[in-house]
Amino acid sequence: MSDVLTRQALWAAAHAERAALADDLAALDTTQWAQRSLCGRWTVEEVVAHLTAAASVGPLRWTASVLGARFDFDLHNDRRLAEHRGATPDETLERFRRVVGSTTSTFGPTEAWLGEVVVHAQDIRRPLGIERTPSIEAVTPVARFYARRDFTVAGRSTIDGLRVEAIDGPFATGAGPLVSGTTLALTMVMAGRGVYCDDLTGPGVSTLRERCASA
Known part of the structure; x- marks a missing residue:
């Protein structure tokens, strides 16, 4: 891509x-x-x-x-x-x-x-309970956009001080405690949907949970 x-x-x-x-x-x-x-x-x-x-x-x-x-x-x-x-x-x-x-x-x-x-x-x-994952080609530019700035959602603030890596695509950014998961789950968490923290792993997940809960 x-x-x-x-x-x-x-x-x-x-x-x-x-x-x-x-x-x-x-x-x-x-x-x-x-x-x-x-x-x-x-x-x-x-x-x-x-x-x-x-x-x-x-x-x-x-x-x-x-x-x-x-x-x-x-x-x-x-x-x-x-x-x-x-x-x-x-x-x-x-x-x-x-x-x-x-x-x-x-x-x-x-x-x-x-x-x-x-x-x-x-x-x-x-x-x-509808299981459909959008294409990586659709979600990756959204993830990158959210990670760069706070615009329609507070994406950059949500992942500040964390290393975020997708396990199914090229999206990766930041430095700090690691958070990994699908590009979609990372995107949804940057959009403030804390339920998607359940789909992530790594020592930085607890920080994301706290930020989503307080948003």
Whole structure:
């Protein structure tokens, strides 16, 4: 895999991950749609609506929405989620399918918006027991992006002072007590999903647990 993917390749990966998630969602029943996700207070259906909103709102509309919410980002997200949620889970899924190939996004690098799909897909899959691992080609640029800076998630702060190494791909960074695991598990922990610490090994895992718990 090339160390640096083009913007086109990153969007192609995002589209593939959206399509895979839509396929996973197709067989859900009403109870599963109402299942609590790993994403705070949101249910599975609400996370899907959030993903639809993220692929539908460009910079100008995003700015207007944030200003309208007086920089209350929870309120901003809830309003856009409600806008893109359907009257039924089937309609919510249909709306999501319509944006599978979208390249609409707000500010920031494309890696951030690929990460939006990768992380939220696992926010949905893990509680539902759906086992699917995104491709290394999709997850590695997200892991590298999260490790470099605190942007949409506090990735760099989470792994500060640790040596982090993937066991299934080229991602590795930092110095300090070792933490190893799959690229996906490392990415999810950098995104603040502490449950994925269970999938990691090494003397630095306890530090990650503490940081995720206090986030």
